[in-house]
Amino acid sequence: SQQGEEDPQALSIQEGENATMNCSYKTSINNLQWYRQNSGRGLVHLILIRSNEREKHSGRLRVTLDTSKKSSSLLITASRAADTASYFCATDAGGNTNAGKSTFGDGTTLTVKP
Amino acid sequence: NAGVMQNPRHLVRRRGQEARLRCSPMKGHSHVYWYRQLPEEGLKFMVYLQKENIIDESGMPKERFSAEFPKEGPSILRIQQVVRGDSAAYFCASSRGEKLFFGSGTQLSVL
Numbered sequence: 001s002q003q004g005e006e007d008p009q010a011l012s013i014q015e016g017e018n019a020t021m022n023c024s025y026k027t028s029i030n031n032l033q034w035y036r037q038n039s040g041r042g043l044v045h046l047i048l049i050r051s052n053e054r055e056k057h058s059g060r061l062r063v064t065l066d067t068s069k070k071s072s073s074l075l076i077t078a079s080r081a082a083d084t085a086s087y088f089c090a091t092d093a094g095g096n097t098n099a100g101k102s103t104f105g106d107g108t109t110l111t112v113k114p
Numbered sequence: 115n116a117g118v119m120q121n122p123r124h125l126v127r128r129r130g131q132e133a134r135l136r137c138s139p140m141k142g143h144s145h146v147y148w149y150r151q152l153p154e155e156g157l158k159f160m161v162y163l164q165k166e167n168i169i170d171e172s173g174m175p176k177e178r179f180s181a182e183f184p185k186e187g188p189s190i191l192r193i194q195q196v197v198r199g200d201s202a203a204y205f206c207a208s209s210r211g212e213k214l215f216f217g218s219g220t221q222l223s224v225l
Contacts, residue, residue: 031212042118042205042216043157088156092212101147101170102214104156 006089006105014113019076021108023089024069030092032065033102034074037086046074046087081114119188120206120217128225133193135220137206146189147214148174148181151203163189196224 006023013019023032031050035043049056049065049072056063062075076083086109090102119138127133139146144165149157159173163183174181178196183189193200201224207214 033212040219040221042120042207042218043214045213045215048212090157101159101162101173103159104149106154106156 006087006108008108009106010109010111012111012113013079015079015081017079017112019079019083019110019112021074021087021110023072023074023105025072025089025091025103026070027091029067032063032072033090033092034061034063034072035088035090035104037088037107039085043088076110079110079112081112084110084112086110118206118208118215118217120204120220122220123218124221124223126223126225127196129197130195133196133200133222133224135191135193135204135206135222136188137191137217138188139206139208140210140215143208143210143215145169145209146183147207147209148189148191149205149207151205151219153202157205160191193222196222198224200224 029051031048033048034046036046037043047058047061047063049063051067060077065072086107088104088107090104092102118140121136125133146163148160150160151157161174161181162170165183166185178194180192203219203221205216205219207216
């Protein structure tokens with residue numbers, strides 16, 4: 001499997017439910033970031049969590065990081081139809097000072113039904 | 115602040131033609147990154163440029179692909195003699211600190 005691999009590949013839920021997406025990676029990291037991509041659009045940065053952090057919140061988003069398991073999760077609470085998008089994790093490898101050379105996973109496609 | 119601007123949004127080329135993709139970073143940003151995204155996949159890093167310099171091109175194919183970011187004007191990703199396998203979405207991003215700001219991409223279709 002590749003660095004920054006998300007699961008599930010696709011997730012379909014009802015509006016109001018919570019959505020959880022997971023990301024696993026292989027090498028040591030400086031930080032891990034989550035992005036959102038609407039169909040046919042560029043990626044929008046959601047949240048960054050550093051390697052020395054375990055949990056971070058931003059609005060309805062909650063991100064956890066477990067460096068011992070090399071995994072992260074993104075939780076979207078009280079989902080809305082507008083949350084329908086693809087979600088990607090991206091890792092910035094340890095020792096890499098080039099923030100743009102992140103490694104992206106293949107994403108989780110979230111569908112929130114009204 | 116207009117954000118990262120890419121054009122064209124859609125580009126159709128026949129095999130063997132050249133494709134030129136343009137990217138203007140956010141105001142005040144001098145770092146530009148190009149990524150390629152195939153259907154149902156994540157973004158793959160291609161090249162990192164600063165004004166007039168290529169910093170890291172480790173993700174760019176050695177042949178037919180080139181990138182530049184001149185002192186004046188947008189960054190250009192150039193693909194010569196395109197083949198069907200070049201069909202993809204090409205995204206440009208500029209950075210502020212550790213965050214990347216992406217353009218809306220150019221969808222290249224090679225017939």
